[in-house]
């Protein structure tokens with residue numbers, strides 16, 4: 001494995017989804033010669049960024065998460081300056097449901113406390129308020145909710161395109177798609193990263209492989225303990241064009257095989273105008289490995305969602321259309337948060353390998369790119385990532401963790 005001068009970089013980013021693109025964007029803006037390698041094509045629909053829209057929301061049950069989302073806003077504003085295409089449609093976030101439920105997203109009361117502690121304005125709602133103002137119907141009278149006005153639908157496709165356009169234009173960034181990384185070795189003072197296009201040398205590595213995390217981490221001798229959700233999604237035709245929904249999430253206890261957690265989006269002009277997206281926030285069968293995924297959505301998950309649309313939403317035809325799947329790796333952390341850390345100690349030169357693995361990161365794209373570039377170039381970041389530096393718990397020597 002040899003690398004010519006033109007194949008030598010300050011940093012090599014492995015994984016060309018939005019987080020890898022955002023890392024390359026931030027690295028190049030700090031003057032680092034950066035190579036970004038993607039195994040498929042840019043904008044592929046095979047990882048965690050399938051589909052087009054993601055929720056931007058400030059409510060979280062943990063105060064540090066609320067703070068981090070707030071801190072992401074200036075980074076979104078800065079990225080927005082690079083494109084005339086709006087990256088978000090601000091419609092607010094509605095969280096509602098059974099106040100006693102603690103779901104994978106958290107709990108409504110805890111989120112209210114965290115919002116208060118961070119001085120984020122929101123409105124508390126009764127079931128009647130939710131029905132009157134947000135077009136839901138036949139909710140149990142015990143349901144409560146909160147509305148936070150800064151929530152938005154993110155145009156993820158436009159976000160990726162904006163980052164990609166910047167990176168393509170930057171003299172400091174080299175981009176290769178159709179370039180799966182198949183081997184990583186350390187030799188003569190640099191990481192040697194092999195792809196079918198050739199072998200490249202980099203002083204630092206930033207690993208952002210999405211749900212394929214373990215196939216990349218395995219090249220360095222470690223794995224992350226993760227579970228994989230192949231999530232079903234569908235669009236529902238609006239029968240009342242005058243109705244606009246906010247981004248929303250409903251907290252409910254599972255009923256039998258029905259996980260009973262759903263979330264939805266407003267109508268947006270970039271994604272099937274005339275329809276809105278409603279999806280289940282559960283999977284009936286988590287996977288042990290990305291290899292177990294299929295591109296066909298689970299029909300039962302779609303049916304549970306359609307039934308909920310029929311029973312509790314207005315102005316929609318309750319027939320799922322334009323269905324799709326999206327694969328996400330989730331850590332085994334309580335609320336399935338992000339893992340942002342260096343490679344574990346047993347990996348040679350681990351302090352030069354920055355890793356992002358698992359979690360719901362759409363809302364953090366530009367901020368996370370910035371944090372990863374801080375870690376790669378400075379070895380630290382001023383942002384509080386202490387809750388995500390969980391490698392010591394969730395990274396294992398390859399072969400030691402059965403279900404990851």
Ligand SMILES: Cc1cc2nc3c(=O)[nH]c(=O)nc-3n(C[C@H](O)[C@H](O)[C@H](O)COP(=O)(O)OP(=O)(O)OC[C@H]3O[C@@H](n4cnc5c(N)ncnc54)[C@H](O)[C@@H]3O)c2cc1C
Pocket residue numbers: 014015016017018019020037038039040044046047048049050053054055056179180181182208209210211212213215216231232233325326327328359360361362363364
């Ligand atoms: C259904 C669903 C709904 C979601 N909703 C939200 C939401 O509402 N709000 C929110 O904040 N987040 C949400 N998320 C999470 C968010 O979409 C992801 O966190 C984000 O898109 C991850 O981007 P990424 O760049 O890390 O991963 P990906 O987009 O998966 O990119 C990783 C890339 O690495 C490449 N790669 C892997 N291995 C190699 C290799 N060996 N060599 C080269 N390249 C490689 C892959 O091909 C892939 O393109 C959702 C996720 C899903 C699935």
